[in-house]
Amino acid sequence: MTSLGEAARAALLTPDPPAKRRAARALARAWRRGELDHRCDITMPDQPAWPAAPELLLPSQMPRRRKGGSERGRIAMLHALAHIEFVAIDLAVDLVGRFGGQFPRAFVDDWLGVAADEAMHFALLDRRLRALGSHYGALPAHAGLWEAAAATSDDALARLAIVPMVLEARGLDVTPATVERFRAVGDEASTKILSRIYKDEIRHVRAGTVWFGWMCDERGFNAVETWQSIVKSRFRGDLKPPFNDSARRDAGLTQEYYAVVAS
Incomplete structure (x- = not known):
């Protein structure tokens, strides 16, 4: 096999x-x-x-x-x-x-x-x-x-922290405005596609948050503090508002994670 x-x-x-x-x-x-x-x-x-x-x-x-x-x-x-x-x-x-x-x-x-x-x-x-x-x-x-x-090929915890919980989560922040721009010009075909992607990405970020928490539990780490430490040490960019707090919350990525590291 x-x-x-x-x-x-x-x-x-x-x-x-x-x-x-x-x-x-x-x-x-x-x-x-x-x-x-x-x-x-x-x-x-x-x-x-x-x-x-x-x-x-x-x-x-x-x-x-x-x-x-x-x-x-x-x-x-x-x-x-x-x-x-x-x-x-x-x-x-x-x-x-x-x-x-x-x-x-x-x-x-x-x-x-x-x-x-x-x-x-x-x-x-x-x-x-x-x-x-x-x-x-x-x-x-x-x-x-x-x-x-x-940059995170050495550690599953770092990969989950940065890729779904930072980069994909940023998509949750910006996609609604993009959807509205396409809707405003009557491009309903693109609007439907982007709306579908947005809904799926909430689930993807949730998967990242859930499995990040699971591995933190396995290692005896505090999930929020560990995520903040990894973002500060491994992520080159900045976490800038505005944040889509409701979509992030639906994905399990509550404000306690990102509020203190946002620039």
Whole structure:
């Protein structure tokens, strides 16, 4: 029987976006069917395989997105979101393949479900881009999205603290305003996609918060104090308001976590 680690590594090393999407969903199905051993004893790649396009640029090199509701501006936003979802597939798969052996099976259940969600989100966004005359890879994208994974490759607790509980939680803060911008110009197709992603991301952040708390309990740590310490030492950016407190609360990420470290 193939191990969970072997299957995760194979998905990470799949560069073609549609093939990676299919690989992530197949990985989740194989796990649900009991076709994979719960073993994560194979080394994950330092960097997943990605396609030649989009061109990846440093944040300072990224072209400024135009504000307003022009089709060109909406395409740029959807492309940026599609790239986030594409990298999020690898983030979820790497979390399972790298650290899944340290957790019970329910952890793998949750995070392979997240990987399948991210694959579905990417497919929806790429389909919408094509309906608007574009596609994923047509524009440059942010090169720094994998940095948090690389910086936390040594510790599951740090990975959970930074990726779902900081980076994905930030999506909860900004997505409602993005949804309203698309709705204001009558782009209901994009609005429905972004609203679906928003609801799913609450569940993803909740998975991060729950399993962060579980590992803190296993290690005898205070979850809130440990999260704050990790964010201060491992996260390069700033936690800046405004925060979507209600969505964060729904995800289990209450104000006691982030209020004292916000800048």
